[in-house]
Amino acid sequence: MRFSDLIGFAWQVVRGSRSRTFLILLAMSIGVAAVVVVSSLGEGARRYVLNQFGSLGTNLIIVLPGRSETGGINPGVVVAKTPRSLTLDDALALTRSQAIRRVAPLIVGAGDLRWGSKSRETPVLGSTAEMLDIRHMETAQGHFLPAGDPHHAQPVCVIGAKLRRELFGARQPLGEWVRIGDRRFRVIGVLAAQGESLGFNTDEIIIVPVASAQALFNTEALFRVLVEAKTRQQVPQAKADVEEIVRTRHEGERDVTVITQDAVLATFDRILTALTLAVGGIAGISLGVAGILIMNVMLISVTQRRREIGLLKALGATGAQIRAVFFTEAVMLALGGAAVGLAIGELGQWMVGQVYPDIPFSPPWWALIAAPGTAVVTSVLFSVSPARRAARLDPVMALSRR
Amino acid sequence: MIRLTDIERVFTVGDEQVHALRGVNLVIGPGEYLSIMGPSGSGKSSLLNVLGLLDRPNAGRYELEGRDVTGLSDDELARVRRERIGFVFQFFHLVPRLTAEGNIELPMVLAGIEPAERRRRLDRLLAEYGLESRARHRPDQLSGGQCQRVAIARAMSMNPSVILADEPTGNLDRSTGQEVIALLEALHAGGGTLVMVTHDAEIGGRAKRRIRIVDGRIVGDER
Numbered sequence: 001m002r003f004s005d006l007i008g009f010a011w012q013v014v015r016g017s018r019s020r021t022f023l024i025l026l027a028m029s030i031g032v033a034a035v036v037v038v039s040s041l042g043e044g045a046r047r048y049v050l051n052q053f054g055s056l057g058t059n060l061i062i063v064l065p066g067r068s069e070t071g072g073i074n075p076g077v078v079v080a081k082t083p084r085s086l087t088l089d090d091a092l093a094l095t096r097s098q099a100i101r102r103v104a105p106l107i108v109g110a111g112d113l114r115w116g117s118k119s120r121e122t123p124v125l126g127s128t129a130e131m132l133d134i135r136h137m138e139t140a141q142g143h144f145l146p147a148g149d150p151h152h153a154q155p156v157c158v159i160g161a162k163l164r165r166e167l168f169g170a171r172q173p174l175g176e177w178v179r180i181g182d183r184r185f186r187v188i189g190v191l192a193a194q195g196e197s198l199g200f201n202t203d204e205i206i207i208v209p210v211a212s213a214q215a216l217f218n219t220e221a222l223f224r225v226l227v228e229a230k231t232r233q234q235v236p237q238a239k240a241d242v243e244e245i246v247r248t249r250h251e252g253e254r255d256v257t258v259i260t261q262d263a264v265l266a267t268f269d270r271i272l273t274a275l276t277l278a279v280g281g282i283a284g285i286s287l288g289v290a291g292i293l294i295m296n297v298m299l300i301s302v303t304q305r306r307r308e309i310g311l312l313k314a315l316g317a318t319g320a321q322i323r324a325v326f327f328t329e330a331v332m333l334a335l336g337g338a339a340v341g342l343a344i345g346e347l348g349q350w351m352v353g354q355v356y357p358d359i360p361f362s363p364p365w366w367a368l369i370a371a372p373g374t375a376v377v378t379s380v381l382f383s384v385s386p387a388r389r390a391a392r393l394d395p396v397m398a399l400s401r402r
Numbered sequence: 403m404i405r406l407t408d409i410e411r412v413f414t415v416g417d418e419q420v421h422a423l424r425g426v427n428l429v430i431g432p433g434e435y436l437s438i439m440g441p442s443g444s445g446k447s448s449l450l451n452v453l454g455l456l457d458r459p460n461a462g463r464y465e466l467e468g469r470d471v472t473g474l475s476d477d478e479l480a481r482v483r484r485e486r487i488g489f490v491f492q493f494f495h496l497v498p499r500l501t502a503e504g505n506i507e508l509p510m511v512l513a514g515i516e517p518a519e520r521r522r523r524l525d526r527l528l529a530e531y532g533l534e535s536r537a538r539h540r541p542d543q544l545s546g547g548q549c550q551r552v553a554i555a556r557a558m559s560m561n562p563s564v565i566l567a568d569e570p571t572g573n574l575d576r577s578t579g580q581e582v583i584a585l586l587e588a589l590h591a592g593g594g595t596l597v598m599v600t601h602d603a604e605i606g607g608r609a610k611r612r613i614r615i616v617d618g619r620i621v622g623d624e625r
Binding site for chain 2: 002314319
């Protein structure tokens, strides 16, 4: 039997029994569409998180005071070492590394911001001029913190776009004096609206020089040091340098934790990819169910088409040909179902995308291959038994007048 | 052409053994026209099934065109059926979703014959059996006589050496039946071997050689 004839013959069958074809296509396409939509939701979440992390900066290294370590002699007893605090001089010493381009110390606290009769509880960031470039921020008006000696507590501040709106309304904020606690700061700049990234809204913060923040919160200790390596290749070198420099300065104790952006990205990437695979797999179960439906329908079809199968055998069809006819039919239905399913999946994903435009929904490449692939493989597997049954039919019995 | 030697066919129905064929010996020469007659349950259909390689005898030897086909595998039997034997059934057995043309073409499709060659043979067969105007009709749009003409055209499409007809007129009215018999006899006149099972004495009587079968045994062989 020629391949084109096989296709033609199966096509006649598929076209001949419309409701049966429709049912199988429906089941198959729901399965495929479910996999596509669900996995594209997962993939969208993954890309969203990665984008958010990427927007924090490039070649970023984050230095945290303290080091998580398990110590002690008895198993189960955790002796946490008291972390030495990370100081401004520690941060500035990091610039000695050849691999490091910029360093921005960071102090975070909450302060009571007042201007005239208005007041507002707001996060206060203490940092230096470098922060602007490291964090990829932009000013909408005025300037960012001035460069210069970070030890010098200048009474200036930069405010977020939302703060500016809430506090000053239509008034010009530049040059105004605001109070944080008992200190006064002159507004020298307004940040461009950036929106939320990882739960931290830069539109609501106020940024002051790091020395001012130290005085304001009465602490020497830094919350973080943000470090930017010169190139991506130099990130590991920069990380090693940071650890080495801090160790020298802290009398041989490596009491900081250094996180690279790549490591965080890789972790999130792994977690979210695993999640996408898991939910995609769960959706894939429906494909298995569709396969069982195909088997049922095929078994019924073998019973209904006994006479036809008997006739084909009488006319000289071999067992292999009969099986091929049933396989072709199953593959054709599966491919049709997969195609319809992919279309429905794309549509569904587009609709979800309309509701959540911020999240870049798109099915991962493996889902686009795995979903139709699984559909075809399951339907072929599940049509093995009906096809064999058909091929084994005794032509005399099948043709017998009944 | 066909030589059956000591053919036995036994069916097991429940605990009972039913002998459908007992020691059948039959030699059919090329170009013969014979009818197999007998009461129902006499084994004439079993004999036809064995002749058509649809069923295997439990014992005995079957030679077709000098070749022993008794021990062939299912797939080899299918190939022999396809190339050498044409069937005409009482209930036509046309595939309902295929057109007349599609049904006639079926054995050629299974044999993997090229479309151009199929087309040539189809045109010839459609013309020969007066089905040109019905070529694109499906079986439910054809009369009984037309259906049986399609079935005969189908049986002839592979130029078989033997035509086996199982009650070919059993499902047709008298005049249509005569028409179909005339077609089959024309095949024989053209040199084909024709074996026809029937319980209609009038139709069976037209054959040059008349086999009578009772209880699985050949009891009469008139020429």
